[in-house]
Amino acid sequence: MQSVEVNAYAKINLSLDITGRREDGYHTVDMVMQSISLCDRVRVSLNDSGQIRLSCSKSHIPLDGRNTAFKAAQYFLDVTGLPFGADIHIEKHIPDQAGMGGGSADAAAVLRALNRLCTEICGEEPLNTAELLYLGMRIGADVPFCILNGTRRCEGVGEIMTPLAPMEPCVLLIVKPNVGVSTPEAYRQCDTMPDLGMRYTRNMVRAIERRSLEDIALCLGNRFDDALQLPQVLAIKALLRRNGAMNALMTGSGSAVFGIFQNEESALQAQTAAAAQLGETFLAYPISAEEAQNMVF
Structure with missing residues:
Protein backbone atom coordinates (compact mmCIF):
# COMPACT_ATOMS: atom_id res chain seq x y z
CA MET A 1 0.00 0.00 0.00
CA GLN A 2 1.01 3.64 -0.39
CA SER A 3 3.30 5.11 2.27
CA VAL A 4 3.60 8.57 3.84
CA GLU A 5 6.72 10.13 5.34
CA VAL A 6 6.48 12.80 8.03
CA ASN A 7 9.12 14.95 9.70
CA ALA A 8 8.75 14.55 13.47
CA TYR A 9 10.12 17.82 14.86
CA ALA A 10 11.88 18.16 18.19
CA LYS A 11 10.84 20.87 20.64
CA ILE A 12 12.62 23.12 23.09
CA ASN A 13 11.21 24.92 26.11
CA LEU A 14 11.81 28.66 25.97
CA SER A 15 10.24 28.80 29.42
CA LEU A 16 8.91 26.26 31.90
CA ASP A 17 7.10 26.98 35.17
CA ILE A 18 5.61 24.34 37.47
CA THR A 19 2.39 25.82 38.79
CA GLY A 20 0.92 23.11 41.00
CA ARG A 21 0.03 19.48 41.50
CA ARG A 22 -3.31 17.82 40.85
CA GLU A 23 -5.01 15.28 43.09
CA ASP A 24 -4.04 12.50 40.67
CA GLY A 25 -0.36 13.36 41.21
CA TYR A 26 0.25 15.03 37.86
CA HIS A 27 1.98 18.39 37.98
CA THR A 28 0.54 21.41 36.19
CA VAL A 29 2.83 23.57 34.10
CA ASP A 30 2.90 26.87 32.25
CA MET A 31 5.48 26.91 29.47
CA VAL A 32 6.35 28.15 26.01
CA MET A 33 7.36 25.40 23.61
CA GLN A 34 9.02 25.90 20.25
CA SER A 35 9.36 23.45 17.36
CA ILE A 36 12.82 23.25 15.83
CA SER A 37 14.20 21.89 12.57
CA LEU A 38 15.97 18.90 14.18
CA CYS A 39 13.66 15.99 13.42
CA ASP A 40 13.16 12.26 13.14
CA ARG A 41 11.86 10.93 9.83
CA VAL A 42 8.84 8.63 10.17
CA ARG A 43 7.58 6.47 7.31
CA VAL A 44 4.17 4.81 7.65
CA SER A 45 2.24 2.48 5.36
CA LEU A 46 -0.92 0.44 5.87
CA ASN A 47 -0.96 -3.33 5.61
CA ASP A 48 -3.67 -6.00 5.38
CA SER A 49 -2.32 -8.12 8.23
CA GLY A 50 -3.96 -6.11 10.98
CA GLN A 51 -0.61 -6.01 12.81
CA ILE A 52 1.64 -3.12 13.76
CA ARG A 53 5.24 -3.66 12.69
CA LEU A 54 7.76 -1.10 13.93
CA SER A 55 11.42 -0.71 12.97
CA CYS A 56 13.97 1.93 13.91
CA SER A 57 17.44 3.06 12.85
CA LYS A 58 18.61 2.93 16.50
CA SER A 59 18.89 -0.60 17.86
CA HIS A 60 18.20 0.30 21.51
CA ILE A 61 14.73 1.72 20.82
CA PRO A 62 11.90 -0.66 21.91
CA LEU A 63 9.70 -1.84 19.06
CA ASP A 64 6.58 -2.86 21.00
CA GLY A 65 3.88 -1.21 23.11
CA ARG A 66 6.51 0.62 25.17
CA ASN A 67 7.21 2.78 22.12
CA THR A 68 4.97 5.84 21.76
CA ALA A 69 4.85 5.48 17.96
CA PHE A 70 3.62 1.89 18.31
CA LYS A 71 1.07 3.03 20.88
CA ALA A 72 -0.11 5.85 18.58
CA ALA A 73 -0.78 3.42 15.73
CA GLN A 74 -2.57 1.03 18.10
CA TYR A 75 -4.82 3.77 19.49
CA PHE A 76 -5.57 5.20 16.04
CA LEU A 77 -6.59 1.86 14.54
CA ASP A 78 -8.61 0.90 17.63
CA VAL A 79 -10.50 4.21 17.73
CA THR A 80 -11.22 4.37 13.99
CA GLY A 81 -12.01 0.67 13.67
CA LEU A 82 -10.32 0.59 10.26
CA PRO A 83 -9.40 -2.94 9.04
CA PHE A 84 -5.69 -2.29 8.58
CA GLY A 85 -2.38 -2.79 10.26
CA ALA A 86 0.57 -0.42 9.98
CA ASP A 87 4.24 -0.68 9.03
CA ILE A 88 6.29 2.08 10.68
CA HIS A 89 9.97 2.95 10.31
CA ILE A 90 11.62 5.66 12.41
CA GLU A 91 14.88 7.21 11.31
CA LYS A 92 16.10 8.69 14.60
CA HIS A 93 17.97 11.98 14.84
CA ILE A 94 16.51 13.53 18.01
CA PRO A 95 18.63 12.47 21.01
CA ASP A 96 17.11 10.33 23.79
CA GLN A 97 16.57 11.52 27.36
CA ALA A 98 17.14 15.06 26.20
CA GLY A 99 13.91 16.89 27.08
CA MET A 100 13.30 17.46 23.36
CA GLY A 101 10.14 15.40 22.92
CA GLY A 102 11.53 12.79 20.52
CA GLY A 103 9.08 10.07 21.49
CA SER A 104 6.16 12.50 21.49
CA ALA A 105 7.16 13.81 18.06
CA ASP A 106 7.27 10.27 16.66
CA ALA A 107 3.82 9.48 18.07
CA ALA A 108 2.39 12.69 16.62
CA ALA A 109 3.95 11.91 13.24
CA VAL A 110 2.35 8.46 13.20
CA LEU A 111 -1.08 9.92 14.00
CA ARG A 112 -0.76 12.53 11.23
CA ALA A 113 0.53 9.97 8.73
CA LEU A 114 -2.23 7.45 9.43
CA ASN A 115 -4.87 10.16 9.18
CA ARG A 116 -3.46 11.20 5.78
CA LEU A 117 -3.23 7.62 4.48
CA CYS A 118 -6.73 6.71 5.58
CA THR A 119 -8.12 9.92 4.05
CA GLU A 120 -6.67 8.91 0.68
CA ILE A 121 -8.12 5.41 0.95
CA CYS A 122 -11.49 6.15 2.60
CA GLY A 123 -12.15 9.50 0.93
CA GLU A 124 -12.50 11.41 4.18
CA GLU A 125 -10.44 12.28 7.24
CA PRO A 126 -11.04 9.61 9.93
CA LEU A 127 -10.21 12.00 12.79
CA ASN A 128 -10.48 15.79 12.95
CA THR A 129 -7.85 17.90 14.70
CA ALA A 130 -9.65 17.89 18.06
CA GLU A 131 -9.91 14.09 17.96
CA LEU A 132 -6.23 13.76 17.05
CA LEU A 133 -5.30 16.02 19.97
CA TYR A 134 -7.44 14.01 22.38
CA LEU A 135 -5.85 10.79 21.17
CA GLY A 136 -2.40 12.37 21.47
CA MET A 137 -3.07 13.36 25.08
CA ARG A 138 -3.79 9.70 25.92
CA ILE A 139 -0.30 8.85 24.68
CA GLY A 140 1.70 11.62 26.34
CA ALA A 141 1.46 15.22 27.54
CA ASP A 142 3.71 16.64 24.78
CA VAL A 143 2.05 14.77 21.89
CA PRO A 144 -0.71 17.37 21.28
CA PHE A 145 1.90 20.09 20.91
CA CYS A 146 3.87 17.91 18.50
CA ILE A 147 0.72 17.45 16.39
CA LEU A 148 0.29 21.23 16.01
CA ASN A 149 3.93 22.43 16.34
CA GLY A 150 5.06 26.06 16.11
CA THR A 151 5.32 28.46 19.05
CA ARG A 152 2.73 27.87 21.77
CA ARG A 153 2.02 28.57 25.40
CA CYS A 154 1.06 25.25 27.00
CA GLU A 155 -0.76 25.06 30.33
CA GLY A 156 -2.52 22.47 32.48
CA VAL A 157 -0.52 19.28 31.96
CA GLY A 158 0.37 20.59 28.51
CA GLU A 159 -2.99 20.16 26.80
CA ILE A 160 -4.20 23.80 27.02
CA MET A 161 -2.41 25.44 24.10
CA THR A 162 -2.40 29.05 22.96
CA PRO A 163 -0.68 29.89 19.65
CA LEU A 164 1.90 32.68 19.82
CA ALA A 165 3.70 34.70 17.17
CA PRO A 166 6.50 32.72 15.48
CA MET A 167 9.87 32.92 17.21
CA GLU A 168 12.22 35.41 15.65
CA PRO A 169 14.74 33.88 13.18
CA CYS A 170 17.92 32.66 14.81
Whole structure:
Protein backbone atom coordinates (compact mmCIF):
# COMPACT_ATOMS: atom_id res chain seq x y z
CA MET A 1 0.00 0.00 0.00
CA GLN A 2 1.01 3.64 -0.39
CA SER A 3 3.30 5.11 2.27
CA VAL A 4 3.60 8.57 3.84
CA GLU A 5 6.72 10.13 5.34
CA VAL A 6 6.48 12.80 8.03
CA ASN A 7 9.12 14.95 9.70
CA ALA A 8 8.75 14.55 13.47
CA TYR A 9 10.12 17.82 14.86
CA ALA A 10 11.88 18.16 18.19
CA LYS A 11 10.84 20.87 20.64
CA ILE A 12 12.62 23.12 23.09
CA ASN A 13 11.21 24.92 26.11
CA LEU A 14 11.81 28.66 25.97
CA SER A 15 10.24 28.80 29.42
CA LEU A 16 8.91 26.26 31.90
CA ASP A 17 7.10 26.98 35.17
CA ILE A 18 5.61 24.34 37.47
CA THR A 19 2.39 25.82 38.79
CA GLY A 20 0.92 23.11 41.00
CA ARG A 21 0.03 19.48 41.50
CA ARG A 22 -3.31 17.82 40.85
CA GLU A 23 -5.01 15.28 43.09
CA ASP A 24 -4.04 12.50 40.67
CA GLY A 25 -0.36 13.36 41.21
CA TYR A 26 0.25 15.03 37.86
CA HIS A 27 1.98 18.39 37.98
CA THR A 28 0.54 21.41 36.19
CA VAL A 29 2.83 23.57 34.10
CA ASP A 30 2.90 26.87 32.25
CA MET A 31 5.48 26.91 29.47
CA VAL A 32 6.35 28.15 26.01
CA MET A 33 7.36 25.40 23.61
CA GLN A 34 9.02 25.90 20.25
CA SER A 35 9.36 23.45 17.36
CA ILE A 36 12.82 23.25 15.83
CA SER A 37 14.20 21.89 12.57
CA LEU A 38 15.97 18.90 14.18
CA CYS A 39 13.66 15.99 13.42
CA ASP A 40 13.16 12.26 13.14
CA ARG A 41 11.86 10.93 9.83
CA VAL A 42 8.84 8.63 10.17
CA ARG A 43 7.58 6.47 7.31
CA VAL A 44 4.17 4.81 7.65
CA SER A 45 2.24 2.48 5.36
CA LEU A 46 -0.92 0.44 5.87
CA ASN A 47 -0.96 -3.33 5.61
CA ASP A 48 -3.67 -6.00 5.38
CA SER A 49 -2.32 -8.12 8.23
CA GLY A 50 -3.96 -6.11 10.98
CA GLN A 51 -0.61 -6.01 12.81
CA ILE A 52 1.64 -3.12 13.76
CA ARG A 53 5.24 -3.66 12.69
CA LEU A 54 7.76 -1.10 13.93
CA SER A 55 11.42 -0.71 12.97
CA CYS A 56 13.97 1.93 13.91
CA SER A 57 17.44 3.06 12.85
CA LYS A 58 18.61 2.93 16.50
CA SER A 59 18.89 -0.60 17.86
CA HIS A 60 18.20 0.30 21.51
CA ILE A 61 14.73 1.72 20.82
CA PRO A 62 11.90 -0.66 21.91
CA LEU A 63 9.70 -1.84 19.06
CA ASP A 64 6.58 -2.86 21.00
CA GLY A 65 3.88 -1.21 23.11
CA ARG A 66 6.51 0.62 25.17
CA ASN A 67 7.21 2.78 22.12
CA THR A 68 4.97 5.84 21.76
CA ALA A 69 4.85 5.48 17.96
CA PHE A 70 3.62 1.89 18.31
CA LYS A 71 1.07 3.03 20.88
CA ALA A 72 -0.11 5.85 18.58
CA ALA A 73 -0.78 3.42 15.73
CA GLN A 74 -2.57 1.03 18.10
CA TYR A 75 -4.82 3.77 19.49
CA PHE A 76 -5.57 5.20 16.04
CA LEU A 77 -6.59 1.86 14.54
CA ASP A 78 -8.61 0.90 17.63
CA VAL A 79 -10.50 4.21 17.73
CA THR A 80 -11.22 4.37 13.99
CA GLY A 81 -12.01 0.67 13.67
CA LEU A 82 -10.32 0.59 10.26
CA PRO A 83 -9.40 -2.94 9.04
CA PHE A 84 -5.69 -2.29 8.58
CA GLY A 85 -2.38 -2.79 10.26
CA ALA A 86 0.57 -0.42 9.98
CA ASP A 87 4.24 -0.68 9.03
CA ILE A 88 6.29 2.08 10.68
CA HIS A 89 9.97 2.95 10.31
CA ILE A 90 11.62 5.66 12.41
CA GLU A 91 14.88 7.21 11.31
CA LYS A 92 16.10 8.69 14.60
CA HIS A 93 17.97 11.98 14.84
CA ILE A 94 16.51 13.53 18.01
CA PRO A 95 18.63 12.47 21.01
CA ASP A 96 17.11 10.33 23.79
CA GLN A 97 16.57 11.52 27.36
CA ALA A 98 17.14 15.06 26.20
CA GLY A 99 13.91 16.89 27.08
CA MET A 100 13.30 17.46 23.36
CA GLY A 101 10.14 15.40 22.92
CA GLY A 102 11.53 12.79 20.52
CA GLY A 103 9.08 10.07 21.49
CA SER A 104 6.16 12.50 21.49
CA ALA A 105 7.16 13.81 18.06
CA ASP A 106 7.27 10.27 16.66
CA ALA A 107 3.82 9.48 18.07
CA ALA A 108 2.39 12.69 16.62
CA ALA A 109 3.95 11.91 13.24
CA VAL A 110 2.35 8.46 13.20
CA LEU A 111 -1.08 9.92 14.00
CA ARG A 112 -0.76 12.53 11.23
CA ALA A 113 0.53 9.97 8.73
CA LEU A 114 -2.23 7.45 9.43
CA ASN A 115 -4.87 10.16 9.18
CA ARG A 116 -3.46 11.20 5.78
CA LEU A 117 -3.23 7.62 4.48
CA CYS A 118 -6.73 6.71 5.58
CA THR A 119 -8.12 9.92 4.05
CA GLU A 120 -6.67 8.91 0.68
CA ILE A 121 -8.12 5.41 0.95
CA CYS A 122 -11.49 6.15 2.60
CA GLY A 123 -12.15 9.50 0.93
CA GLU A 124 -12.50 11.41 4.18
CA GLU A 125 -10.44 12.28 7.24
CA PRO A 126 -11.04 9.61 9.93
CA LEU A 127 -10.21 12.00 12.79
CA ASN A 128 -10.48 15.79 12.95
CA THR A 129 -7.85 17.90 14.70
CA ALA A 130 -9.65 17.89 18.06
CA GLU A 131 -9.91 14.09 17.96
CA LEU A 132 -6.23 13.76 17.05
CA LEU A 133 -5.30 16.02 19.97
CA TYR A 134 -7.44 14.01 22.38
CA LEU A 135 -5.85 10.79 21.17
CA GLY A 136 -2.40 12.37 21.47
CA MET A 137 -3.07 13.36 25.08
CA ARG A 138 -3.79 9.70 25.92
CA ILE A 139 -0.30 8.85 24.68
CA GLY A 140 1.70 11.62 26.34
CA ALA A 141 1.46 15.22 27.54
CA ASP A 142 3.71 16.64 24.78
CA VAL A 143 2.05 14.77 21.89
CA PRO A 144 -0.71 17.37 21.28
CA PHE A 145 1.90 20.09 20.91
CA CYS A 146 3.87 17.91 18.50
CA ILE A 147 0.72 17.45 16.39
CA LEU A 148 0.29 21.23 16.01
CA ASN A 149 3.93 22.43 16.34
CA GLY A 150 5.06 26.06 16.11
CA THR A 151 5.32 28.46 19.05
CA ARG A 152 2.73 27.87 21.77
CA ARG A 153 2.02 28.57 25.40
CA CYS A 154 1.06 25.25 27.00
CA GLU A 155 -0.76 25.06 30.33
CA GLY A 156 -2.52 22.47 32.48
CA VAL A 157 -0.52 19.28 31.96
CA GLY A 158 0.37 20.59 28.51
CA GLU A 159 -2.99 20.16 26.80
CA ILE A 160 -4.20 23.80 27.02
CA MET A 161 -2.41 25.44 24.10
CA THR A 162 -2.40 29.05 22.96
CA PRO A 163 -0.68 29.89 19.65
CA LEU A 164 1.90 32.68 19.82
CA ALA A 165 3.70 34.70 17.17
CA PRO A 166 6.50 32.72 15.48
CA MET A 167 9.87 32.92 17.21
CA GLU A 168 12.22 35.41 15.65
CA PRO A 169 14.74 33.88 13.18
CA CYS A 170 17.92 32.66 14.81
CA VAL A 171 20.32 29.74 14.95
CA LEU A 172 20.07 27.22 17.78
CA LEU A 173 22.97 25.08 18.94
CA ILE A 174 21.87 22.06 20.95
CA VAL A 175 24.34 20.12 23.08
CA LYS A 176 23.35 16.77 24.59
CA PRO A 177 25.72 15.65 27.35
CA ASN A 178 26.32 11.99 28.15
CA VAL A 179 23.90 12.02 31.04
CA GLY A 180 20.17 11.33 31.16
CA VAL A 181 17.54 12.73 33.49
CA SER A 182 14.56 10.88 34.97
CA THR A 183 11.50 13.11 34.60
CA PRO A 184 9.86 11.80 37.82
CA GLU A 185 13.09 12.46 39.70
CA ALA A 186 13.28 15.95 38.20
CA TYR A 187 9.78 16.69 39.47
CA ARG A 188 10.73 15.35 42.91
CA GLN A 189 13.67 17.74 43.00
CA CYS A 190 11.39 20.64 42.06
CA ASP A 191 8.93 19.66 44.78
CA THR A 192 11.66 20.13 47.40
CA MET A 193 12.32 23.71 46.27
CA PRO A 194 10.25 26.55 47.72
CA ASP A 195 8.00 28.29 45.20
CA LEU A 196 9.00 31.91 45.52
CA GLY A 197 6.44 33.06 42.95
CA MET A 198 9.03 33.35 40.17
CA ARG A 199 7.34 32.83 36.81
CA TYR A 200 9.26 32.73 33.54
CA THR A 201 6.45 32.16 31.07
CA ARG A 202 4.56 35.43 31.44
CA ASN A 203 7.77 37.34 30.62
CA MET A 204 8.56 35.02 27.71
CA VAL A 205 5.10 35.55 26.20
CA ARG A 206 5.63 39.31 26.34
CA ALA A 207 9.08 38.96 24.75
CA ILE A 208 7.64 36.92 21.88
CA GLU A 209 4.85 39.45 21.40
CA ARG A 210 7.49 42.20 21.14
CA ARG A 211 9.18 40.18 18.34
CA SER A 212 12.53 40.76 20.01
CA LEU A 213 15.16 38.01 19.89
CA GLU A 214 17.18 39.88 22.51
CA ASP A 215 14.22 39.89 24.90
CA ILE A 216 13.50 36.21 24.21
CA ALA A 217 17.11 35.33 25.07
CA LEU A 218 16.95 37.46 28.21
CA CYS A 219 13.72 35.82 29.42
CA LEU A 220 14.77 32.16 29.07
CA GLY A 221 13.98 30.20 32.23
CA ASN A 222 13.25 26.63 33.30
CA ARG A 223 12.23 25.46 36.76
CA PHE A 224 13.88 22.07 36.17
CA ASP A 225 17.15 23.76 35.27
CA ASP A 226 16.97 25.78 38.50
CA ALA A 227 16.27 22.70 40.61
CA LEU A 228 18.66 20.17 39.11
CA GLN A 229 21.79 22.29 38.66
CA LEU A 230 23.50 19.47 36.76
CA PRO A 231 27.28 20.08 36.52
CA GLN A 232 27.32 19.01 32.84
CA VAL A 233 24.49 21.42 32.03
CA LEU A 234 26.16 24.28 33.89
CA ALA A 235 29.39 23.66 31.96
CA ILE A 236 27.58 23.63 28.60
CA LYS A 237 25.68 26.84 29.32
CA ALA A 238 28.88 28.59 30.36
CA LEU A 239 30.72 27.41 27.25
CA LEU A 240 27.94 28.49 24.89
CA ARG A 241 27.75 31.94 26.46
CA ARG A 242 31.54 32.33 26.27
CA ASN A 243 31.37 31.44 22.60
CA GLY A 244 28.76 33.93 21.47
CA ALA A 245 25.39 32.61 22.61
CA MET A 246 22.92 35.34 23.54
CA ASN A 247 21.82 32.97 26.31
CA ALA A 248 21.53 29.23 26.97
CA LEU A 249 19.09 26.98 28.83
CA MET A 250 18.35 23.34 29.53
CA THR A 251 15.18 22.20 27.77
CA GLY A 252 12.38 20.26 29.50
CA SER A 253 13.61 18.03 32.30
CA GLY A 254 16.93 17.75 30.46
CA SER A 255 19.56 17.02 29.77
CA ALA A 256 19.99 18.80 26.41
CA VAL A 257 20.97 22.49 26.43
CA PHE A 258 20.29 24.98 23.67
CA GLY A 259 22.02 28.26 22.96
CA ILE A 260 20.52 31.10 20.90
CA PHE A 261 22.80 32.64 18.27
CA GLN A 262 22.16 35.52 15.91
CA ASN A 263 24.02 33.92 12.99
CA GLU A 264 25.31 30.58 11.80
CA GLU A 265 28.99 31.60 11.82
CA SER A 266 29.06 32.16 15.58
CA ALA A 267 26.99 29.02 16.20
CA LEU A 268 29.44 26.93 14.17
CA GLN A 269 32.36 28.29 16.16
CA ALA A 270 30.61 27.39 19.40
CA GLN A 271 29.74 23.96 18.00
CA THR A 272 33.42 23.24 17.40
CA ALA A 273 34.25 24.16 20.99
CA ALA A 274 31.35 22.21 22.49
CA ALA A 275 31.78 19.06 20.41
CA ALA A 276 35.38 18.74 21.49
CA GLN A 277 34.44 18.70 25.17
CA LEU A 278 30.86 18.23 26.13
CA GLY A 279 28.78 15.82 24.02
CA GLU A 280 26.67 15.50 20.87
CA THR A 281 25.88 18.75 19.07
CA PHE A 282 23.14 19.75 16.63
CA LEU A 283 22.46 22.95 14.70
CA ALA A 284 18.79 23.82 14.28
CA TYR A 285 16.36 26.66 13.57
CA PRO A 286 12.88 27.58 14.84
CA ILE A 287 10.05 26.02 12.81
CA SER A 288 6.60 27.58 12.45
CA ALA A 289 3.38 25.59 12.66
CA GLU A 290 2.75 26.21 8.95
CA GLU A 291 6.18 24.87 7.96
CA ALA A 292 5.72 21.76 10.13
CA GLN A 293 2.25 20.95 8.78
CA ASN A 294 3.54 21.04 5.21
CA MET A 295 6.26 18.47 5.88
CA VAL A 296 4.26 15.39 4.86
CA PHE A 297 5.62 13.54 1.81
